[in-house]
Amino acid sequence: MGTKTVQWPANIAVYHPDSNHDAFIKATERWSIYKAPSFDSVVQPKTEQEVAEVVKIARASNVPFLATGGRHGYTTTLGALQGGLAIDLSKMNEFNVDAASATITVGPGALIGDINGPILEAGYQMPVGSCAKVGVIGVTVGTGVGLFQGVFGLMIDALLSVRIVTANGNIVEASASSKPDLFWGIRGAGSNFGIITSATYKLTKAVNNGQVFTADIIYPAGLRAGYFAALKTFENTMPAELAINTTISWSPDTNETQIIGTFIYSGPESQARQVLAPFFDLKSPVARVSVVPYSQVPEVILFGMIAAMGAPGGIRDIFSANVRQLSMETFNMAFEKFDAFYKEHPDGRGCACMLESFSNQAVTAVASDATAYPWRESKGNFMFQMGWPELGNPIETVANAFARELRDDFAATSGYPDLAVYVSYAHGDEKIEQIYGKEKMPRLAALKKQWDPENIFKYNNALPTEYP
Secondary structure (H helix, E strand, O other), X not given: OOHHHOOOOOOOEEEOOOOOHHHHHHHHOOOEOOOOOOEEEEEEOOOHHHHHHHHHHHHHOOOOEEEEOOOOOOOHHHHHOOOEEEEEOOOOOOEEEEOOOOEEEEOOOOXXXXXXXXXXXXXXXXXXXXXXXXXXXXXXXXXXXXXXXXXXXXXXXXXXXXXXXXXXXXXXXXEOOOOHHHHHHHHHHHHHOOEEEEEEEEOEEOHHHHEEEEEEEEEEHXXXXXXXXXXXXXXXXXXXXXXXXEEEEEEOOOOXXXXXXXXXXXXXXXHHXXXXXXXXXXXXXXXXXXXXXXXXXXXXXXXHOHHHHOOOOEOOEEEEEEEOOOXXXXXXXXXXXXXXXXXXXXXXXXXXXXXXXXXXHHHHOOOOOOOXXXXXXXXXXXXXXXXXXXXXXXXXXXXXXXXXXXXXXXHHOOOOOOOOOOHHHOOOOOOHHHHHOHHHHHHHHHHHHHHOOOOOOOOOOOOOOOOO
């Protein structure tokens, strides 16, 4: 049955591209249009019960669906849904900070940028990522690595409980004491088991009164060897308070390949400058330095470009590799390969290499078997963000081949026996073990068989129901 002929509950807003075009576009536009899903209809439930009703009706009508929050997911497996139903959760954007119990409860439409300020105003912090426009729960179902994980751990480590609509339309609560096996699986493979309609997180007292030192420093090509040498010294000594993001990109101002080093330190500026002396001592000609509240970090880092990069409608074709050791040889080789790529393919100069080196002290303090997330010991989440001017541009074939080559390069020196990929950064062509970890697969497959035996939630790097 087509989505347009289904009778949805009268109290739920329904939009179609031909009859409510503007509302339909607003409710379905995505961060990336590359190999994206398409929809014939979109519904906008406002309550948990309405989500459950929609799931039951969609199941009874054999309508495939995808629930969306911030719509920043870009894995190419999402594109397998063509002409289905979008369950837009943006109206369920409520959140509540409970200062007395040091918790926050959020709905699936709440964005990172919505909650950061109120959390800090209450005197707390929690682990979040660097983009304010992504959904809190959407980030969490993948695990939630981020700038503050050295101090606070992963977002799944702050997660206390969820309410989730399962494949049969039932509403279930999962926590350490209620459905603990399901809660284990949600923390690392959450998109496989249902639609989370509410999530409660523990908060932590703000560090350094919530004041964060940030710096962006541009290193021209001539300083890249010194930069990578400095980065290597932090492989086993990175303070818990520090996060470093290294961006290899093309500079239209200088017409050459450059490095942007982004540094975030949750502590006093004097300590930050002492810790980061190896990078400041390189005497780069361009630097931006500031001390800002934790809630404003996404607005200022990377020279304020995060907000523009978070705008919907672009082509984002992303590959990645996790590493547990840093290889100067691979860093320098990647720089040289990007330099050659930019010079040969001007339409590919929007591509970038983003090497996230976040502290992992609080991450590794949690037992590896405590959650489904398999890559706690990682010291880097490395992304190759390919983009070009328009769909159909012939650079696509070249860029994809180049990104896979880079992924292989970093996997070979990663310290892992095989490619290891953080699920939220997965391209969609990886082996299932490379995303979820071979040792986790038997338990995850059993959970998938228990909670979603017909694979209703199959569009986001789906688990099998049998393994091996």
